[in-house]
Amino acid sequence: MAQQKHPGGQKPEQNYVTVHIYDQTYHLSGAGSTSNATPDPQREHVQKLAARVDARMRAVAAVGRTADSLRVAVLAALNLADELARAEERLGTLQGTLDVTESASLHARAASLTYLLDSVLEEERPGDLQS
Numbered sequence: 001m002a003q004q005k006h007p008g009g010q011k012p013e014q015n016y017v018t019v020h021i022y023d024q025t026y027h028l029s030g031a032g033s034t035s036n037a038t039p040d041p042q043r044e045h046v047q048k049l050a051a052r053v054d055a056r057m058r059a060v061a062a063v064g065r066t067a068d069s070l071r072v073a074v075l076a077a078l079n080l081a082d083e084l085a086r087a088e089e090r091l092g093t094l095q096g097t098l099d100v101t102e103s104a105s106l107h108a109r110a111a112s113l114t115y116l117l118d119s120v121l122e123e124e125r126p127g128d129l130q131s
Contacts, residue, residue, distance in 0.1 A: 017043045019050035022057045022069055026050070056080055 016029045028046060056076040057069075066072065 017046050019047055021050050021054045022061075022072065024069075053080070 016027050019026050019028060053076065056079055057072050060075045060079065061067075061072045064072065064075065
């Protein structure tokens with residue numbers, strides 16, 4: 001493989017974060033600043049995700065009968081996908097409940113404003129019943 005030349009003889013700055021999942025080290029690119037000393041929200045987020053995957057894989061391995069890391073990874077992924085699907089379902093339910101609540105509130109407010117408008121218009125009419 002040929003080495004690419006860069007302007008000024010400098011290599012481009014690589015943005016990556018190193019994480020450890022199930023006793024394996026991964027260097028993930030595009031994860032914020034290159035300095036591990038500099039706090040970076042994206043870097044911290046990736047590290048939290050990696051820690052979550054590691055914890056789930058270890059939990060699956062602890063109750064499973066397999067030592068194969070690929071099988072452990074697949075079972076952990078299915079477990080996390082199920083968790084995500086349930087959270088999305090709850091979110092959809094909550095959004096539906098919010099829509100119904102907002103709709104009822106808007107109808108009540110509209111009825112109140114209609115009543116106030118009717119009252120004001122009744123007061124401003126020139127004496128319809130006066131002779």
